[in-house]
Amino acid sequence: MAFRVPQVTSRPNGEPLVRLSGVNKWFGELHVLQDIDLEIARGEVVVVIGPSGSGKSTLCRTINRLESIEQGEITIDGERLPEEGKQLARLRSDVGMVFQSFNLFAHKTILQNVTLGPIKVRGKSKAEAEQRARELLERVGVSAQADKYPAQLSGGQQQRVAIARALAMDPKVMLFDEPTSALDPEMISEVLDVMVGLARDGMTMIVVTHEMGFARRAANRVVFMDGGRVVETADPETFFTAPRSDRAKDFLSKILNH
Ligand SMILES: Nc1ncnc2c1ncn2[C@@H]1O[C@H](COP(=O)(O)OP(=O)(O)O)[C@@H](O)[C@H]1O
Ligand SMILES: [Mg+2]
Numbered sequence: 001m002a003f004r005v006p007q008v009t010s011r012p013n014g015e016p017l018v019r020l021s022g023v024n025k026w027f028g029e030l031h032v033l034q035d036i037d038l039e040i041a042r043g044e045v046v047v048v049i050g051p052s053g054s055g056k057s058t059l060c061r062t063i064n065r066l067e068s069i070e071q072g073e074i075t076i077d078g079e080r081l082p083e084e085g086k087q088l089a090r091l092r093s094d095v096g097m098v099f100q101s102f103n104l105f106a107h108k109t110i111l112q113n114v115t116l117g118p119i120k121v122r123g124k125s126k127a128e129a130e131q132r133a134r135e136l137l138e139r140v141g142v143s144a145q146a147d148k149y150p151a152q153l154s155g156g157q158q159q160r161v162a163i164a165r166a167l168a169m170d171p172k173v174m175l176f177d178e179p180t181s182a183l184d185p186e187m188i189s190e191v192l193d194v195m196v197g198l199a200r201d202g203m204t205m206i207v208v209t210h211e212m213g214f215a216r217r218a219a220n221r222v223v224f225m226d227g228g229r230v231v232e233t234a235d236p237e238t239f240f241t242a243p244r245s246d247r248a249k250d251f252l253s254k255i256l257n258h
């Protein structure tokens with residue numbers, strides 16, 4: 001079964017699905033995002049890579065307004081992100097987010113974790129939400145765990161549930177912030193395989209990860225960040241074999257030789 005990816009409604013003006021233009025953000029004195037211009041097309045998979053503290057998580061969080069920005073503009077599917085209110089809740093649910101820590105509700109079953117948003121935010125009936133949740137749990141390979149609680153699952157299984165939960169909202173774009181960095185090595189590939197499948201099915205994805213294998217298998221572009229800036233953008237093969245900037249070369253030498 002393939003993922004049901006939201007219908008690609010082509011806009012006559014060819015608007016990118018996600019666009020950041022002139023984005024600047026400060027945390028007090030810290031200029032954490034500096035003049036970010038980034039466009040992500042429908043169906044595109046962008047890997048964001050860079051040293052710790054370079055602003056990758058903040059970038060993700062601004063895209064669904066978990067963080068505000070001081071300058072610039074962010075649009076999702078041509079719509080500017082509103083400051084607050086109902087509009088924001090709707091636009092935010094167009095952006096699925098998967099974090100390093102799985103953030104499942106500990107006192108709800110796996111099935112309840114996946115149906116909660118569709119029922120509360122999307123107004124789906126319980127039956128409809130459960131049917132869709134079971135399909136998604138099957139697709140990420142954890143359908144047998146539907147009635148268990150998060151603590152009864154491995155980290156890799158929990159992260160796959162987190163992916164199913166985000167997909168259940170029928171997002172237009174999925175953001176992943178280091179989704180495998182809290183996992184034991186043997187569980188990393190089961191999560192990455194699900195993400196590769198999603199990419200192949202045409203989901204628009206922004207993925208913060210240092211997993212070069214994933215970048216090579218699934219990414220259209222690598223965006224390298226350092227010090228709050230996008231320093232370099234390239235296709236994965238070019239980035240990993242022939243980075244242009246000294247900062248990217250230095251970073252790659254560290255992650256390759258650790
Ligand atoms: N809520 C916050 N308040 C103040 N500083 C923050 C906050 N969140 C992140 N930072 C700082 O912003 C910088 C970028 O952080 P982050 O976006 O988490 O980087 P990355 O994900 O690339 O490691 C870091 O110096 C971090 O300490
Ligand atoms: Mg981070």
